[in-house]
Amino acid sequence: NAGVMQNPRHLVRRRGQEARLRCSPMKGHSHVYWYRQLPEEGLKFMVYLQKENIIDESGMPKERFSAEFPKEGPSILRIQQVVRGDSAAYFCASSPPEQGAYTGELFFGEGSRLTVL
Amino acid sequence: GDSVTQMEGPVTLSEEAFLTINCTYTATGYPSLFWYVQYPGEGLQLLLKATKADDKGSNKGFEATYRKETTSFHLEKGSVQVSDSAVYFCALENYGQNFVFGPGTRLSVLP
Numbered sequence: 580n581a582g583v584m585q586n587p588r589h590l591v592r593r594r595g596q597e598a599r600l601r602c603s604p605m606k607g608h609s610h611v612y613w614y615r616q617l618p619e620e621g622l623k624f625m626v627y628l629q630k631e632n633i634i635d636e637s638g639m640p641k642e643r644f645s646a647e648f649p650k651e652g653p654s655i656l657r658i659q660q661v662v663r664g665d666s667a668a669y670f671c672a673s674s675p676p677e678q679g680a681y682t683g684e685l686f687f688g689e690g691s692r693l694t695v696l
Numbered sequence: 697g698d699s700v701t702q703m704e705g706p707v708t709l710s711e712e713a714f715l716t717i718n719c720t721y722t723a724t725g726y727p728s729l730f731w732y733v734q735y736p737g738e739g740l741q742l743l744l745k746a747t748k749a750d751d752k753g754s755n756k757g758f759e760a761t762y763r764k765e766t767t768s769f770h771l772e773k774g775s776v777q778v779s780d781s782a783v784y785f786c787a788l789e790n791y792g793q794n795f796v797f798g799p800g801t802r803l804s805v806l807p
Contacts (some may be wrong), residue, residue: 621797
């Protein structure tokens with residue numbers, strides 16, 4: 580059973596470009612979470628999604644950031660018009676539906692490291 | 697809101713030394729408590745967890761006891777190895793709310 584798959588592992592963008600990060604949850608998992616980790620800092624919650632629904636986006640910046648988890652395909656975190664401060668590691672995590680919302684263990688991907696030049 | 701506080705790092709120990717990483721939390725109700733570990737270049741992995749007061753989570757020689765009276769969940773290991781070098785995150789999860797992670801504590805174990 581494959582774990583949480585994130586791609587790309589490393590992404591370099593110039594200021595003003597768009598960054599698109601993908602996350603495929605573990606098989607059978609229907610909850611997806613995105614976290615951001617700035618250098619030498621802890622994890623900051625960004626958004627929690629279920630299929631076709633954003634459940635909690637309280638950690639998402641109001642502008643330039645968006646996330647989706649379509650019925651088919653991976654979850655996508657999109658950052659428009661990137662700035663240097665967006666450089667960070669972005670982690671996706673998933674959990675199975677029987678755990679319910681916000682309960683139990685999170686299974687993390689290896690992260691996507693965004694560098695903005 | 698809920699929060700998690702961890703001892704500041706980095707922590708540097710010699711191999712076979714005793715490890716304690718302090719973690720305290722603020723939360724309403726009865727959260728579940730977790731320790732996650734992040735090895736260099738990897739994502740976080742669950743190390744251990746405890747879901748109610750006085751529970752002890754253990755794994756790979758690490759232990760932590762859920763102490764409601766002191767709102768703590770300190771991580772301990774009797775004899776660390778070089779391979780334990782990583783960043784350790786304390787976290788809580790309150791039903792109906794998101795996971796809250798501490799800032800992480802970097803551990804370096806020297807041979």
